[in-house]
Amino acid sequence: MAAALCSASPAISTAASLGSPARRVASLLRLRLRAAARSYSAAAAPRATATAAPSWRSRRRFAASAASTEEDCSGADTMIPPDNRIPATIITGFLGSGKTTLLNHILTAHHGKRIAVIENEFGEVDIDGSLVAAQTAGAEDIMMLNNGCLCCTVRGDLVRMIGELVNKKKGKFDHIVIETTGLANPAPIIQTFYAEDVVFNDVKLDGVVTLVDAKHARLHLDEEKPKGIVNEAVQQIAYADRIIVNKIDLVNEPEVSSLVDRIRGINRMANLKQAEYGKVDLDYVLGIGGFDLERFISVIFLGYGFLLLTSILHALMQADMWLGNLLLEHSDDIYRMKGLLSVSGMPQRFVFQGVHDIFQGSPERMWETNEPRINKIVFIGRNLNREELEKGFKDCLLKT
Numbered sequence: 001m002a003a004a005l006c007s008a009s010p011a012i013s014t015a016a017s018l019g020s021p022a023r024r025v026a027s028l029l030r031l032r033l034r035a036a037a038r039s040y041s042a043a044a045a046p047r048a049t050a051t052a053a054p055s056w057r058s059r060r061r062f063a064a065s066a067a068s069t070e071e072d073c074s075g076a077d078t079m080i081p082p083d084n085r086i087p088a089t090i091i092t093g094f095l096g097s098g099k100t101t102l103l104n105h106i107l108t109a110h111h112g113k114r115i116a117v118i119e120n121e122f123g124e125v126d127i128d129g130s131l132v133a134a135q136t137a138g139a140e141d142i143m144m145l146n147n148g149c150l151c152c153t154v155r156g157d158l159v160r161m162i163g164e165l166v167n168k169k170k171g172k173f174d175h176i177v178i179e180t181t182g183l184a185n186p187a188p189i190i191q192t193f194y195a196e197d198v199v200f201n202d203v204k205l206d207g208v209v210t211l212v213d214a215k216h217a218r219l220h221l222d223e224e225k226p227k228g229i230v231n232e233a234v235q236q237i238a239y240a241d242r243i244i245v246n247k248i249d250l251v252n253e254p255e256v257s258s259l260v261d262r263i264r265g266i267n268r269m270a271n272l273k274q275a276e277y278g279k280v281d282l283d284y285v286l287g288i289g290g291f292d293l294e295r296f297i298s299v300i301f302l303g304y305g306f307l308l309l310t311s312i313l314h315a316l317m318q319a320d321m322w323l324g325n326l327l328l329e330h331s332d333d334i335y336r337m338k339g340l341l342s343v344s345g346m347p348q349r350f351v352f353q354g355v356h357d358i359f360q361g362s363p364e365r366m367w368e369t370n371e372p373r374i375n376k377i378v379f380i381g382r383n384l385n386r387e388e389l390e391k392g393f394k395d396c397l398l399k400t
């Protein structure tokens with residue numbers, strides 16, 4: 001790890017040498033290399049600025065704001081601190097797909113976890129909140145986000161609420177569950193976990209669970225939206241780590257399997273289960289652990305990007321550049337990105353994930369002695385160019 005951390009230093013000094021313009025643009029893309037006793041924070045230019053400043057873009061995409069010294073690289077304290085942050089699960093899914101039903105299942109089951117709930121209700125009346133509150137004594141706390149979809153203004157409320165939970169109730173709950181409104185594109189709420197320090201420092205996104213209504217989903221997935229408007233039902237599936245095709249009691253087997261095919265065309269990397277009334281094992285939805293990349297190994301996406309390459313990356317700066325460029329140019333189209341990297345000089349696996357322009361990564365566990373050192377990156381999005389992605393990534397590999 002020491003060498004890998006050193007590799008971040010040139011990026012930092014290059015950014016510093018660019019002076020204030022480079023620093024000013026540091027806002028959208030955030031790279032965090034969590035390591036012992038320090039963290040690096042890097043950022044790339046917002047899209048508009050970048051487009052207007054090609055000369056800057058061609059020189060440097062990342063500006064890193066944390067200091068690093070040779071001493072940092074001495075390897076004196078190279079253990080990664082345990083990640084004690086509170087896990088959070090996002091439950092999403094279209095209107096009526098069974099989110100509250102699943103939430104009640106979670107809250108009333110015997111798992112020994114103390115759960116704080118954040119409900120996002122569209123409109124004035126917090127119907128879901130009362131449904132949950134009425135049915136359960138299991139929730140440690142129920143908080144309501146009543147202002148509509150989880151974007152812009154409500155995201156600020158969410159940050160405040162999580163901050164309050166952490167400040168006032170830390171130690172009194174073990175897990176946070178957030179139920180989004182059925183009309184929400186979950187991207188802004190997912191981004192909150194990486195973009196907001198108040199949240200990132202104490203809470204980690206454990207996973208996104210998407211409920212799909214076996215009877216009505218097709219209707220919503222097929223819905224044509226005006227240009228520039230996202231189809232929320234598609235997005236909710238695209239962002240999922242776990243998918244629950246719910247209400248299978250209302251349809252026949254061929255209908256379920258054709259829906260599953262449809263879902264697989266949108267997101268092939270999420271685990272999928274069928275259920276009635278959201279009844280799934282709780283370890284399917286809680287304690288997902290985010291970076292479960294082993295399961296991607298046999299994935300090939302049609303129309304979506306997928307990479308599996310066996311080699312070692314140059315120390316990370318080159319990959320920083322590539323990912324920075326990629327997100328500057330394609331962040332609208334990259335819904336989700338997850339990766340496991342084998343970096344030259346770094347004895348740990350480096351894992352990362354991204355949601356549009358937000359990117360977060362850190363060294364994880366050590367590579368095992370006989371473990372093949374592979375690189376895997378999965379992209380979920382639209383209009384992704386496999387050849388371009390593969391070439392960009394291959395250029396970051398050590399030439400042996």
Ligand SMILES: Nc1nc2c(ncn2[C@@H]2O[C@H](COP(=O)(O)OP(=O)(O)OP(=O)(O)O)[C@@H](O)[C@H]2O)c(=O)[nH]1
Nearest residue numbers: 094095096097098099100101182246247276277278
């Ligand atoms: N038949 C059947 N009904 C279900 C199932 N799961 C949930 N329901 C019912 O479907 C209705 C909607 O379920 P909710 O859990 O409120 O769905 P939701 O996604 O929270 O709904 P919104 O908050 O409106 O987005 C309720 O009447 C549930 O009892 C199921 O598997 N089968």
